[in-house]
Amino acid sequence: MSTRKYLTQSEIIRLLTACRTSRHPERNSCLIYMCYIHGLRASEALSLKLSDINLESRELYVHRLKNGFSVNHPLIEEEVLIIQEWLDVRNTLLGAEKEWLFITERGTPMTRQRFYQLFSRLGQIAQLTLGIHPHMLRHACGYALADRGG
Template sequence: MNSDYLREVFTEYLQVEKNASPYTVKFYQEDLDTFFLFLEEEGIEHVKDVDYAAIRVFLTKQYEQKLSRRSVSRRLSTLRTFYRFLEREEKVDSNPFLQVSQPKVSKPIPGFLYEEEIEKLFHVNDLTSPLGQRDQAILELLYATGMRVSECANLKLVHVDFSIGTVLVRGKGNKERYIPFGRYAQDALEQYIHDGRAKLVNKANEDSGSLFLNARGTTLSTRGFRLVLNKMVKNAALTINVHPHKLRHTFATHLLNAGADMRSVQELLGHKNLSSTQIYTHVTKDHLRNIYKNSHPRA
């Protein structure tokens, strides 16, 4: 079995046809390497010789290594995709991983900020300084759109359309979507772009075109976004853990609490499946309970 060759062609398939991110490809490769090592240890010479019994042994070994159900579930998904690819390329006759059910994984309830908590963050930045203007624009835009931090970090100036109040976002799999933003985000962005960003870009040799810049005038990294938020929390004297993704959770939760429909929130978040969006209904149960109590005649 030429595992190096199979790994190479599968990686090419992920990158070219599936348009998978480098992060996703990395995890697929690691899962595949684990599987190939297992085949070698078990003396299974070819991928077409893997059957249901071999898969059960593989799963047992994963649990013996104290892997979480979530990690095992991800590896199964990887190998199911891998064998689907092999089946298409006629390197195997069938996909044995279709016989194996995914382990039940409990979905953690996403953390979010209450309105009074996020309100404090909006008042900590120095709007007279370029970095303060930038930080305010980041906070307003993340909360206004619910985009991922990676999507925000990749934004260019040309992606912002003030005439209709939307931003063009390139999400997972390079899929594009337009997300509207409101007056607060627009005011913060306009102040930053016309004042703070113009001053920051003068510190660099050339304008990268990126929307958000660091103190040197070059593109702000995803790590930089996290540092910006941590600084805001510290300045607001909040004892909460805030990361960019929590603002995404907050965006979705506040929309659903205010009565937005699930399909619209799914589209705004760029979720492929509605099930990914439905997790946010868990954090709106108290709100729904209150509506029921106040609205139902026999509540």
């Protein structure tokens, strides 16, 4: 098993492709994409509320943990589409009136444990040989920013 702590861009694409075969492709794609683009920790992503997203101004308010700076992040065009697809499905689910962005089909907030299980399963489907975990998306964001000179 490799000790690499991040996923490459091609591995992210494979994970997002694997989401299409999952039971909740819109939610899973949105969750993984947002974690990658914004460098979110699992707990930060799962604590997002509907009120943290403003599709009109194309902003996401990120409540950082571990003494990080909570700030507004811009939403990119592709991300807005992915979020809208998830919200369209989410609005049909039990618990759609709840404030959490990422809910289960039972209408409860998604847990970290469920996210880890889901992520591991998607990694198997994507045939990733690393022992992957959601925090690798945060590291992937950092590497992607560095590659672009950020």
